Amino acid sequence: MIAGTLFGHLKFPGTINSFSFRLLRNSSKMTAITQVSSNKMFGGFQKVYSHESTECKCTMKFGVYIPPQAEVKKCPVLYWLSGLTCTEQNFVTKAGAQRVAAEKGIILVAPDTSPRGVNIEGEDDSWDFGSGAGFYVDATEEKWKTSYRMYSYVTKELPEVINANFSSLPDKMSIFGHSMGGHGALVCALKNPGKFQSVSAFAPISNPIKAPWGIKAFTGYLGGDQSKWQEYDATELVKKYTGPALNMLVDQGKADNFYVEGQLLPDNLSAACASNSVPINLRIHEGYDHSYYFIATFIEEHINHHAKFLFQ
Numbered sequence: 001m002i003a004g005t006l007f008g009h010l011k012f013p014g015t016i017n018s019f020s021f022r023l024l025r026n027s028s029k030m031t032a033i034t035q036v037s038s039n040k041m042f043g044g045f046q047k048v049y050s051h052e053s054t055e056c057k058c059t060m061k062f063g064v065y066i067p068p069q070a071e072v073k074k075c076p077v078l079y080w081l082s083g084l085t086c087t088e089q090n091f092v093t094k095a096g097a098q099r100v101a102a103e104k105g106i107i108l109v110a111p112d113t114s115p116r117g118v119n120i121e122g123e124d125d126s127w128d129f130g131s132g133a134g135f136y137v138d139a140t141e142e143k144w145k146t147s148y149r150m151y152s153y154v155t156k157e158l159p160e161v162i163n164a165n166f167s168s169l170p171d172k173m174s175i176f177g178h179s180m181g182g183h184g185a186l187v188c189a190l191k192n193p194g195k196f197q198s199v200s201a202f203a204p205i206s207n208p209i210k211a212p213w214g215i216k217a218f219t220g221y222l223g224g225d226q227s228k229w230q231e232y233d234a235t236e237l238v239k240k241y242t243g244p245a246l247n248m249l250v251d252q253g254k255a256d257n258f259y260v261e262g263q264l265l266p267d268n269l270s271a272a273c274a275s276n277s278v279p280i281n282l283r284i285h286e287g288y289d290h291s292y293y294f295i296a297t298f299i300e301e302h303i304n305h306h307a308k309f310l311f312q
């Protein structure tokens with residue numbers, strides 16, 4: 001059902017919840033989204049939408065929490081990037097972020113972690129590469145390069161879709177994430193100086209070119225030339241960062257098995273920040289593991305961190 005066709009203007013989504021399909025237009029392209037689910041939560045709405053992604057060449061889903069304030073005014077947007085094996089659902093159902101977003105008046109957006117069902121041979125063979133493991137890079141290897149464009153998806157296409165369809169302030173956005181997604185958030189901020197008001201990460205894969213997960217993914221998506229990997233490595237990028245303040249917060253659990261195994265390497269990130277005088281607030285927490293229990297514990301502090309800069 002095409003319940004409403006709205007051209008060029010943002011309508012407050014809370015007032016048109018019954019629409020199962022909306023077609024809107026910004027200046028350059030059509031950004032049609034289809035509502036998959038909608039649940040009232042803390043006075044706002046937790047929704048899931050799908051859309052045809054031009055970057056990923058497939059149907060992509062994203063979760064969006066619309067706080068009650070979006071009924072009456074435009075709100076800043078905080079993008080969340082999830083980790084390996086996740087869909088848009090993990091953050092929506094496990095992080096407990098909506099209550100704080102409702103209090104602050106922040107729209108939360110949580111995309112899927114890779115293209116889905118694009119019929120690349122081997123895409124579903126492992127949990128740390130291919131489906132559910134896009135690593136937020138634009139692949140350059142022949143097999144993957146057409147659809148595995150998660151970097152462009154999360155930095156360009158998705159914000160366009162959000163700004164065309166929701167009550168958002170286009171110039172007030174921040175980004176955070178977990179593990180693969182924590183690293184993705186850092187890279188998005190580092191590669192786009194000034195685009196994000198702040199960045200934070202839970203247990204990011206901080207130096208993927210030195211970690212087994214990253215080496216596997218970058219070899220597959222970017223090929224064997226390791227000099228190209230540095231363009232997507234937060235520790236390498238921060239060494240030459242010259243942009244405005246990143247306002248960077250990183251939390252790491254000390255009982256995180258992936259930290260203990262050397263997949264995450266936050267000390268490398270912190271040393272690289274120090275070498276280029278880039279401030280980072282890296283907090284190591286006794287006893288916490290890699291799970292969403294850890295994320296849920298500190299999510300409020302992260303959202304408060306972003307709120308400070310989103311409402312400046």
Ligand SMILES: N[C@@H](CCC(=O)N[C@@H](CSC=O)C(=O)NCC(=O)O)C(=O)O
Pocket residue numbers: 082083084085086090094127178179180181290291292
């Ligand atoms: N193979 C295991 C472990 C996968 C896992 O721990 N994934 C994390 C992210 S790891 C780095 O990006 C995660 O967020 N899992 C989802 C969750 O809801 O906890 C497995 O398949 O579980």
